[in-house]
Amino acid sequence: MGPAKPPVAITGLGMITPAGENADTTWDGVCSGHSPATKDPLLSGLPVDFSCRIQMSDETMDSRLGRKSWRMGRAEKFAVLAAREAVTDAGLDPKSWDGTRVATVIGCGMGGVQKWEEQHARLHERGPDMVSPLAIPMIIPNQVAGGVSIDLDARGASLTPTTACASGATAIAVARDLLASGLCDVVVAGGAEAAIGRLCTTGFWRMGALSERTDDVTGASRPFAADRDGFVMAEGAGILVMERLDDALARGARPRALLAGCGSTSDAYHPTSPPEGAWGAEAALTLALTEAGISPHDVEHVNAHGTSTPLNDATEAALIARALPHRPSVTSAKGALGHTLGAAGAIEAALTVLTMQHHVVPPVANLQAPAPEFDVDFVVKEPRRQHVRTALSHSFGFGGHNVVLALRAW
Template sequence: MKRPSIAITGLGLITPAGHGVDETWQRVCAGTPTAASDPGLTGLPVDFSCRVQDFPELERAVGRASWRMGRFVKLALLAAREAVRDAGLDPSTWDGARTAVVIGSGMGGIERWEEQCARFESHGPDKVSPIGMPQVIPNMAAGEVSIALRAHGASLATATACASGASAIAVARDMLTAGACDVAVAGGSEAAISRLGTTSFYRMGALSTRRDDPAGASRPFAADRDGFVMAEGAGVLVLERADDARARGRGPRALLAGCGNTSDAYHPTAPPPDAHGAEAALRAALRDAGLSLGDIDHVNAHGTSTPLNDVTEAGLIARLLPHRPSVTAPKGVLGHTLGAAGAIEAALTVLSIEHRRVPPIANLDAPAPEFDIDCVTKEARHQIVKAAVSHSFGFGGHNVVLALTAP
């Protein structure tokens, strides 16, 4: 039995680059970094981040239920609403029983957890919020989105660290191909720029320490990269079987042609030098999509700006894709949105296919001399992209590669 084609019919983005898909896309294509000093991190060894701006305005847009939600949940809900509108769907009229929600998060509501711990230590049990726990647990993004959208199908949360958003999209694709739902609202959300979370990443040696130049701190594939920048945001995609979408008069923005999921089984936080797990995920995604390595026109790289990730990923791309497809890495502009990154970057890959435009890597004049890859630098590149891959890798050795094609 032939597997159905899966269409991406809607996109939603809330990122440090903007409220919505258009604002985010414009700033990413301009290559303008969003990192800046963060008053919430004052006094820490790393005191800058990539925050979603004008958050009070966004809280008002969430609506009356905002009081009970953690920040990452609010971001997910706003991105999901935009994606559903973009897909031309109406939750008041769709078949909610056939609508699934899959939203990934690597850390959930860590900032609320820190706040409640401080209340407990300072003032005792009676000052701990009765809604503290539902503001923290990672599944609440999927739960609140399903409530708001009247989606009664499966509601799931994926937690594969920085691959969580991509994992959610892969799970949603499998549900559609299995006939378990007709519409899937899938993506990732993260709001983990807390004092403890940031300090923990700093102590690991994962963060850039360019306090004198926050805007220049995230520099994927640069010779002088020194770590990533904490960021927050959400990305949500609407997926449908392509025939179903066309039957209701909606053409795909792009097709989710294949997914590859593997584990390094190597180290809790470091990638293996030979990138064997990432390679297996890339090959699996292309096999699933019926594509060859030579078919790939474009790579949306994980590109964290850390010494270890970038060297292994660049080596993987150069070794498996010697025809030199274009490479971009949105974290130069957006910072690292952790569990949301895979979904945000999948959405940006869809936009590259749709607009025939590949954004530049911010803060990069040329890749490190040892990297034999075609990084897009300085300005966006006009390019017809027929087939692309989006890489996502996470602590624990999780590897997810999504293969996307033009409709």
Template sequence: MTAPVAVTGLGLVTPAGVDAATTWDTVCRGTGTATRDPALAGLPVDFSCRVPLSPDALARRVGRAAWRMSRNAALAVLAAREAVRDAGLDPRAWDGDRVAVVVGCGLGADAVREEQAGRLAERGADLVSALTIPQIIPNMAAGEVSIDLGARGPGLAPATACASGATAVAVARDLLASGQCDIAVAGATEAAVTPLATTGFWRAGALSRRAGAPAEASRPFAVDRDGFVMAEGAGVLVLERTEDAAARGARVRARLVGCGSTSDAHHPTAPAPDGRGAEAALRTALADAGLAPGDVDHVDAHGTSTPLGDAGEAALIARVLPHRPSVTAPKGVLGHSLGATGAVEAALTVLTLQHGTVPPVANLDAPAPGLDIDCVTKSPRRQDVRVAVSHSFGFGGHNVVLALTRAG
């Protein structure tokens, strides 16, 4: 067992809102945010879930350094600033040598890559931006957050596909436990709603084609689910050792008590049909926390709205947690923000613990026949949630589960 760490701050920039409070309120309303996307016009899938910030509006919020940042890095900076502010910390006053930044991503600055490749092909080498490499390398969101906050401790950028955000949180917990830092700013970001990435996921058969009603397209665990909706966003948590948070009188939103990480070693994109890897991640997280399966009150499911993924996850929940804890799946509202989703959903799980409220799964009346899980539908459910787990599963067979408990 690893000692629990305190979650003292969180920041969210999502299609549901540009801060944590607005995102939470929108997720609790349970209405999908997907709309037609002009950047995808003419493609077989032409809708997505975008953060409601134009490039100019995002640049104004970020400030002077925005000119050099890709969109995914800028989203990460905004989320990190909110998380640090929410934790009651002042980067001008802390010891930056003892602050770690762990910010993951899946695809990174895909829009920059596509734009600059087009320039090279159409207009020649002289018109390729000198910022291309600093913007597209996958660690740069973590680097920009470190620069913005003056954080000079360990700086890492996990890339475990759609589990990247959860991996970042788990790695940050380990940095605190090993004494390599006193504060960890951890999460993930993604801004990869581009023609190429969207087409690639479409060709892989992963995306919903419900173009006639985009807001209803993402429908985790529904009988007529047909794939996920591309999204962007960022989520960041501030983690501290419990005793350090208490010593400075910090408000503790929740506690991260266990982490489990495994690999399927099965297929590049398909989940293992027996679900052994995902089950091992869940059981490992619970064992790390000193908890039994029956202690779990709530599951924040990965719930992508894909036929195979949702069926496998529902079977996992029913098998390991047969007492039927409540289940939600935020991607019904937010779409799938790829590498960012694990961090975004970890933050939402913290809010569920704190508020005693489970958001509903958007576009779901009842789980599909054969999926024996207790999905919250239609409206938020008031519930005394003391222990929750958040699932994240990614291409490559990456499985990460975080176990969290209520602060009180």
């Protein structure tokens, strides 16, 4: 393994999630420990008919986006709104920056699946002339980065990593590499997803990944609980502005936190299941610590992937107990947000930054007591005051993708 790498400054955050329309309201919602899951009219009649949706109305969203919103897909809209917030938070102005030195790296796991369904129905029911000429731009997943690039006049590299539910975290790791290479000076990085549709939801249900608690939708997502039975479909975006630390300090910016290390590995094992022992995830964790130049015992907090599925939670809890036996505090945002798929890793990285800034660890929503076999210090019932200086954010995805981000307080 190589030596520790220079840390990267995180200078801005933006989020839009089922818990809130920006970073502050999302943070408050996650700290509340309550889920916004509701019955979803689009999913009516399906075995799983509830989800966690963005609460902002389409009219309000389009008003904020401006006159070109009509040509954007839903995930692209989320990405643009969160990116604008993050750039403003960083104290940067796209009207005055050198756009050739600004990159956009925004992950997306699914693309515009709901738009696929809508346009296929038009083709089938009304004929080819009724398919929208904008169907493809609204469907392809790279538009989450393309749309942000256009909106911010960011003319550097524009990339959309697709590593399933690790996509947002992969984007942050790629952004770090772009900065280290000198190819750009600023990266707008994160993840966005809007995959709540009838086919996608049914597909996850058929593979046994979704909670079936149709009589208790706000309590359905319960990461690490003994009676967990699956996740809840969700949507949203999380965006970080990243810069080399020296550059950020030179312009007078105060970093929110430092990205100190990244570990990315593949299980090379199974399309959807982690291997027993989670060797790939543990290797990613070790790589992140090595890059950050810290030991396992330096880790004070873990923002877990924590999907609320039986196998993932058991595998991840065992990994944390084995690799971090000193019992750092552990939370998962998916109890409060649902599973935002390709956006989750970026949203959770942003929440980890806020944990370090606020000295507060949000609780795992709906977790009254963890499964008795988990030897892990989960934060339950209410937020915990804790001065966190070093933290990890875990992200794992179908296909065997593992990403662990090591973050340090500034």
